[in-house]
Structures are given as C-alpha cells and as structure tokens.
Amino acid sequence: MMEKERHVLVIFPHPDDEAFGVSGTIATYIEMGVPVTYACLTLGEMGRNLGNPPFANRETLPAIRKKELQASADAMGLTDLRMMGLRDKTVEFEDDEKMVKLVADLIDELNPSLVISFYPGLSVHPDHDATGRAVVEAIRRMAESERPKLYTIAFDNKTVEQIGHPDVHHDVSGVTEKKLGAMNAHASQTVWMMEDMQKRLDAQDPDALKWLKTEHFYTYSFK
Amino acid sequence: MELVQRDQLQSLIDSFAGKDVYIHLETTNGSYAAHFQEGFFNAGAFIRNIVVNYELGKVAGDSPHRIGLKLPSGWIYAQGITHYELDEHGRLLMAGLGPDGKLAVSLEISETPFTY
Ligand SMILES: [Zn+2]
Numbered sequence: 065m066m067e068k069e070r071h072v073l074v075i076f077p078h079p080d081d082e083a084f085g086v087s088g089t090i091a092t093y094i095e096m097g098v099p100v101t102y103a104c105l106t107l108g109e110m111g112r113n114l115g116n117p118p119f120a121n122r123e124t125l126p127a128i129r130k131k132e133l134q135a136s137a138d139a140m141g142l143t144d145l146r147m148m149g150l151r152d153k154t155v156e157f158e159d160d161e162k163m164v165k166l167v168a169d170l171i172d173e174l175n176p177s178l179v180i181s182f183y184p185g186l187s188v189h190p191d192h193d194a195t196g197r198a199v200v201e202a203i204r205r206m207a208e209s210e211r212p213k214l215y216t217i218a219f220d221n222k223t224v225e226q227i228g229h230p231d232v233h234h235d236v237s238g239v240t241e242k243k244l245g246a247m248n249a250h251a252s253q254t255v256w257m258m259e260d261m262q263k264r265l266d267a268q269d270p271d272a273l274k275w276l277k278t279e280h281f282y283t284y285s286f287k
Numbered sequence: 288m289e290l291v292q293r294d295q296l297q298s299l300i301d302s303f304a305g306k307d308v309y310i311h312l313e314t315t316n317g318s319y320a321a322h323f324q325e326g327f328f329n330a331g332a333f334i335r336n337i338v339v340n341y342e343l344g345k346v347a348g349d350s351p352h353r354i355g356l357k358l359p360s361g362w363i364y365a366q367g368i369t370h371y372e373l374d375e376h377g378r379l380l381m382a383g384l385g386p387d388g389k390l391a392v393s394l395e396i397s398e399t400p401f402t403y
Binding site (some may be wrong): 111112113114115116118121122124125126148151153188189190191220221 | 288311313317318322370371372374380382384387388389390391392401403
C-alpha cells in the first residue's frame with residue numbers, strides 16, 4: 065500500500081523520464097486523490113532518435129516531444145504539468161543557485177510532503193544528476209522539520225555497489241494501463257522499446273511483469 | 288529531411304554564402320554511450336545561434352558527406368551528413384543519421400535565429 069501524501073512534486077529534466085519508472089506511482093497517487101505536480105525542465109530538444117528515414121528534425125523535435133509529454137500526463141490523469149523552459153543537455157551548465165531557486169520556488173508554492181527526482185551522481189545523464197543535485201540542495205536548506213521526503217531513482221551501473229537496493233517499493237498493479245499509456249505516449253523515444261516490451265508482457269515474462277507492476281525508489285538521506 | 292542530393296544541397300549552401308547567418312553545429316554519441324558500453328570515450332560538441340558570414344561552402348565526398356564553410360578567418364566543418372531539408376522558415380537543416388535513426392551530427396544554417 066502506498067502512503068497517502070499531502071502533495072507529490074515530481075521533478076525531472078526530460079519528457080519521458082517519468083514514464084519508465086514513475087508513471088505508475090504518479091497514476092496511483094492521482095487515483096488516491098493525492099495532488100501531483102510534474103515539473104519537466106526541458107523538452108528533450110537534443111534527443112537523438114529522429115528515425116531513418118527521419119520523422120522529425122532537430123528543430124521540429126521539441127514540439128513533438130511537448131505533445132508527447134502532454135499525452136503522457138493525460139494518460140496518467142495528471143493535470144498540473146509544468147514545462148520549465150530549459151534546454152536539454154544544458155541543465156548542469158545553468159547557474160547552480162538559479163537551479164536551487166527553481167526547485168525551492170516549486171516547493172514553497174506547492175508544499176509537497178513528497179518530492180520525486182533523480183539520485184545525484186547515480187543517474188547517468190548529466191541533466192539527471194544536475195536536477196537531482198538542485199533538488200537535494202533545495203531540500204537540504206530547509207529546516208529539518210519542514211523537509212518533504214525525497215524519493216529518488218538511480219540506475220548508474222555503480223548504483224548497487226554504492227547505495228545498495230531501493231528501500232521503497234510501490235505496487236502499481238492497479239494502473240498498468242495508465243503506465244503503458246504513458247510509455248506509449250512518448251512514441252518518438254519508446255516505440256522500439258515498447259515493441260519488445262509488449263512481446264515480453266504477452267509472453268508473461270516475469271521481469272517485464274515486475275517492471276509493469278512495481279516501482280522502486282531510494283529514500284534520500286540528508287544525514 | 289531527405290537523403291542528400293549533392294547538387295541541390297550545394298546550391299542551397301551557395302545561397303547562404305556572403306550573408307550573416309546563424310549556425311547550429313552539433314556532434315554527439317548520446318549521453319548514455321558510456322553507460323551502455325563501459326569504457327566508451329564520450330565526446331561531442333555543440334554551438335547554437337553563432338553568427339558567421341562564410342565566403343565559400345562545399346559539399347564533399349560521397350554519402351555520408353562532409354560540409355565545409357570557409358570563413359574570412361576560420362572554418363566550420365561537419366562530417367557524416369546524410370539528410371537535409373530547407374524547412375518552412377527557409378532554414379537549411381542538415382543531419383547525419385545512423386542506420387538506427389539516431390542523430391550523430393547536425394549542421395544548420397539560418398538567416399534568422401534558431402529558438403533558444
Ligand atoms: Zn532523461
């Protein structure tokens with residue numbers, strides 16, 4: 065059972081970051097009546113998947129991914145989607161204080177009891193790590209008694225060696241259609257992966273079913 | 288974008304010569320390259336909305352092509368260009384797409400600034 069939250073704030077840098085490992089959690093909170101805000105920092109402008117023959121170019125990709133992001137939000141039932149206007153692959157080069165303020169302003173406005181983001185240093189993409197760093201720093205600066213919980217995603221190859229296994233496990237088996245809806249909404253990024261995934265799900269592959277029905281997080285410790 | 292037709296691309300590149308133009312140039316292996324292949328040396332570069340005025344531009348080689356722009360005191364080139372289009376804003380967009388459909392290089396030329 066997932067705990068009821070006052071408000072959940074999800075912060076990721078790319079459209080589709082929410083889909084793979086968090087969309088079930090988002091959809092479940094929304095079904096529980098918990099307000100969820102998703103702040104997506106960029107539109108994945110520098111995505112490499114353009115197809116061959118191409119379905120998009122460098123300049124048309126952002127509008128496509130913006131539509132996909134909105135469709136993913138719709139699939140999850142999410143109504144408070146914020147697009148923060150940064151550019152893909154530049155997040156780590158923004159002023160650090162500006163990034164902390166961006167997160168702090170969202171927390172001030174929404175007063176979330178739970179924030180979900182990436183684990184800094186173990187999230188592979190520089191934008192992921194930079195986002196996680198800003199989130200951690202914004203929350204660290206709060207009085208301990210005021211801090212929301214922070215659940216993080218980590219998937220660097222060194223993750224288990226460095227921080228072990230996730231401690232939070234969400235059963236999202238009630239929203240599998242919505243999760244698949246979010247995944248499929250990001251077609252420009254996921255269509256190849258989902259072809260394979262659908263085959264594995266149809267064959268009742270245990271790992272694929274586990275992916276579909278459970279989501280895992282590391283509680284970030286500020287100690 | 289279409290596969291490069293060398294003569295057509297050459298005449299499009301000629302049409303921007305001698306004008307102040309905005310450049311987007313990018314090379315990339317993707318941010319996940321070293322994640323999927325341990326030890327991969329990941330390198331790339333990106334500039335956007337830099338204004339130049341080139342005196343000569345050339346399409347060289349067979350596909351994937353090389354594109355070189357000679358500046359009054361410098362150079363720009365891109366290697367691996369496979370696709371191009373003149374978009375509805377009159378911008379010349381060129382890209383090198385691998386067989387997997389992933390962009391590896393992109394060179395774009397426009398008389399108006401690209402978005403952010
Ligand atoms: Zn991402």
